[in-house]
Amino acid sequence: MRRRLGRRLGRRLVVVAKSDENRRVTRRFSFATPSPDGAGPVGDLPSPIAPAVSIRDAFRRFWPCTRGVRRFFVVGVVLAIVAALCEVSAIWLFGRITDEVLSDQNMGAFWTPAFTWLGLVVIAGLASFVGSYATALGGERFLLRLRDRVFSHIQTLTPDFFDNRRLGDLMARLTDDIEAIEELVGSGVVRLLTTVASVVFFAGAAFYIRWDLALVTFAMVPAFLIVSKVFASKFRTVAARERLSNGAMNSVIEEGLANQSLVQAYNRQEAEADRLHAEGHTWLRANVSQARLSALYGPVVQVIETICLLVVIGFGAWEIAAGRLTIGGLLAFAAYLAYLYPAVQSLGQIALTVSEAAAGSDRVIEILRTRPAVTDRAGAVPMAGRSRGRIEFAEVGFTYPNRTSPTLRNLSFRAEPGELIVCTGPSGAGKSTLTKLLLRFYDPTAGRILLDGVDIRDLPRRSLRDNITILQQENLLFSGTVRDNIAYGRPGSSMDDIVRAAVLADVHDFIGTLPRKYDTPIGQRGRLLSGGQRQRIAIARAILRDAPVLVLDEPMTGLDSLTAARIMEPLRLLMSGRTTILITHDLRLIPETAHTIVLGDARSPGRTEVRLSRRRSAAPRPV
Numbered sequence: 001m002r003r004r005l006g007r008r009l010g011r012r013l014v015v016v017a018k019s020d021e022n023r024r025v026t027r028r029f030s031f032a033t034p035s036p037d038g039a040g041p042v043g044d045l046p047s048p049i050a051p052a053v054s055i056r057d058a059f060r061r062f063w064p065c066t067r068g069v070r071r072f073f074v075v076g077v078v079l080a081i082v083a084a085l086c087e088v089s090a091i092w093l094f095g096r097i098t099d100e101v102l103s104d105q106n107m108g109a110f111w112t113p114a115f116t117w118l119g120l121v122v123i124a125g126l127a128s129f130v131g132s133y134a135t136a137l138g139g140e141r142f143l144l145r146l147r148d149r150v151f152s153h154i155q156t157l158t159p160d161f162f163d164n165r166r167l168g169d170l171m172a173r174l175t176d177d178i179e180a181i182e183e184l185v186g187s188g189v190v191r192l193l194t195t196v197a198s199v200v201f202f203a204g205a206a207f208y209i210r211w212d213l214a215l216v217t218f219a220m221v222p223a224f225l226i227v228s229k230v231f232a233s234k235f236r237t238v239a240a241r242e243r244l245s246n247g248a249m250n251s252v253i254e255e256g257l258a259n260q261s262l263v264q265a266y267n268r269q270e271a272e273a274d275r276l277h278a279e280g281h282t283w284l285r286a287n288v289s290q291a292r293l294s295a296l297y298g299p300v301v302q303v304i305e306t307i308c309l310l311v312v313i314g315f316g317a318w319e320i321a322a323g324r325l326t327i328g329g330l331l332a333f334a335a336y337l338a339y340l341y342p343a344v345q346s347l348g349q350i351a352l353t354v355s356e357a358a359a360g361s362d363r364v365i366e367i368l369r370t371r372p373a374v375t376d377r378a379g380a381v382p383m384a385g386r387s388r389g390r391i392e393f394a395e396v397g398f399t400y401p402n403r404t405s406p407t408l409r410n411l412s413f414r415a416e417p418g419e420l421i422v423c424t425g426p427s428g429a430g431k432s433t434l435t436k437l438l439l440r441f442y443d444p445t446a447g448r449i450l451l452d453g454v455d456i457r458d459l460p461r462r463s464l465r466d467n468i469t470i471l472q473q474e475n476l477l478f479s480g481t482v483r484d485n486i487a488y489g490r491p492g493s494s495m496d497d498i499v500r501a502a503v504l505a506d507v508h509d510f511i512g513t514l515p516r517k518y519d520t521p522i523g524q525r526g527r528l529l530s531g532g533q534r535q536r537i538a539i540a541r542a543i544l545r546d547a548p549v550l551v552l553d554e555p556m557t558g559l560d561s562l563t564a565a566r567i568m569e570p571l572r573l574l575m576s577g578r579t580t581i582l583i584t585h586d587l588r589l590i591p592e593t594a595h596t597i598v599l600g601d602a603r604s605p606g607r608t609e610v611r612l613s614r615r616r617s618a619a620p621r622p623v
């Protein structure tokens with residue numbers, strides 16, 4: 001019996017340790033947020049505590065996501081109930097063995113209850129194994145689905161959402177916070193139902209043995225519940241601080257690692273380490289507060305539990321002396337209580353976990369509630385086939401949402417199919433902004449942009465973007481192979497098409513020198529390649545994409561004149577036959593006959609001056 005009690009106690013400890021371990025595992029995945037007081041390094045973006053959402057709202061929001069995996073949770077609950085029933089029966093058998101075998105010294109009465117007990121333990125073990133497995137399977141599938149859903153939603157948001165947030169914080173929301181939600185609506189529900197069932201069974205069994213003794217001990221149950229309610233509300237506040245701080249710390253790690261070459265070149269290693277230390281210290285304080293609450297909760301509950309057990313033993317001894325209770329009956333009663341109190345305590349523990357999960361769900365709900373700044377109009381019709389590439393800006397004006405003065409005002413120009421338009425002007429004049437408007441990352445605040453005579457707001461964004469290829473200043477490559485990066489322009493392209501694009505982009509010979517040719521990994525963001533090589537791979541990708549409209553945003557930035565000259569030919573090939581908007585300060589790129597748009601000076605914001613010229617002499621001087 002003592003061993004069973006010890007095992008029960010051990011299991012209780014495991015429950016507590018498991019939730020701690022969960023938190024640790026969760027943290028391992030974390031990635032970032034600024035210090036809560038907002039005192040971060042220059043450029044830190046504020047990331048306030050997400051608005052609190054009630055647990056009921058959080059549950060209502062995420063419960064539908066469990067559709068399809070609920071059967072796993074049902075199996076988990078049913079089998080946990082089977083295991084609990086087996087335990088109740090085993091304890092009853094233990095009482096019988098004590099009275100009929102030990103007290104009466106009758107060995108013959110031992111075998112039947114002994115083998116039944118063993119059978120019950122095996123059944124309980126199997127039920128517990130399969131039930132835990134099913135619950136874990138359901139929980140993981142739920143996590144996978146929710147993460148996919150939140151990530152897909154994030155990808156519908158316009159770039160200003162990302163410009164105003166720290167990457168590390170978003171990563172923390174997609175990992176840790178989503179795991180916390182699983183604790184709320186997945187395994188949390190299973191744990192709640194099975195714990196409630198255990199409480200009912202063990203309380204019922206204790207009641208069956210001695211209802212009066214049971215009533216005395218149950219009187220203490222509200223004390224458990226009051227204690228856990230008090231702790232849960234404190235826990236939620238601390239958990240919200242911990243989530244925020246976790247995000248901040250991971251942002252610092254993500255930024256520090258992503259910018260290592262800058263950090264080392266500027267000898268800022270200590271400063272970065274200090275930043276991480278400061279954020280880590282804030283996280284430490286939040287965690288210690290959390291640990292203090294958890295650590296305090298156990299002993300407080302233990303004291304209440306011990307009082308109950310002592311009352312039972314004292315009252316039971318009196319009843320045995322009076323001949324109204326057998327020793328076996330008292331031991332079985334005490335054993336039921338030994339199972340009951342941890343179950344009640346576990347209810348309190350669930351309240352703490354739910355509080356923590358609610359803090360995480362606040363942050364995920366905040367993302368899900370964010371609506372993209374630009375959406376497709378109801379009934380927007382995709383272009384019928386490939387666009388001809390006629391672009392027109394008509395009296396376009398634009399002010400960034402967080403700015404008061406306009407970046408563009410009254411911008412009008414037209415590009416006929418296959419024509420080249422050069423866009424130039426001083427830094428900050430709005431050249432890249434023009435690209436963002438064309439791709440509908442933002443909508444103009446005045447005027448219209450037309451593609452083949454159709455207002456681009458009347459096209460689905462997917463259809464619009466299918467017709468535009470952009471080649472940016474900083475070429476964005478992924479960490480896959482050369483082949484993956486070129487094929488990114490047109491997924492499912494054949495190897496022949498990829499090689500043809502690479503030949504046209506004058507990068508095929510270079511790829512031939514790589515150790516694994518087209519299957520060579522190019523490192524994080526293509527860092528294993530030179531700037532010119534990256535640029536030519538990006539050109540190959542653009543050639544493969546073969547969209548009728550091309551936007552080149554400073555394609556020569558950072559390249560020496562030799563490399564730039566080498567890229568000219570592939571660029572000309574890429575531009576030929578496509579409507580091209582070339583944003584550049586570089587006069588080498590401007591052909592004699594190009595139409596040129598000169599955007600106004602950044603010092604007089606919004607003053608968009610457009611000069612159209614077919615003569616090189618009228619082209620602006622580089623800034």
Ligand SMILES: Nc1ncnc2c1ncn2[C@@H]1O[C@H](COP(=O)(O)OP(=O)(O)OP(=O)(O)O)[C@@H](O)[C@H]1O
Pocket residue numbers: 160163400401402403407425426427428429430431432433434602
């Ligand atoms: N997301 C944003 N939110 C608010 N303001 C922005 C944002 N992006 C750019 N701006 C502002 O808009 C103005 C135009 O920026 P843009 O990047 O279009 O200039 P640019 O002409 O391309 O400059 P450069 O030649 O230096 O690349 C600048 O004053 C810039 O600070």
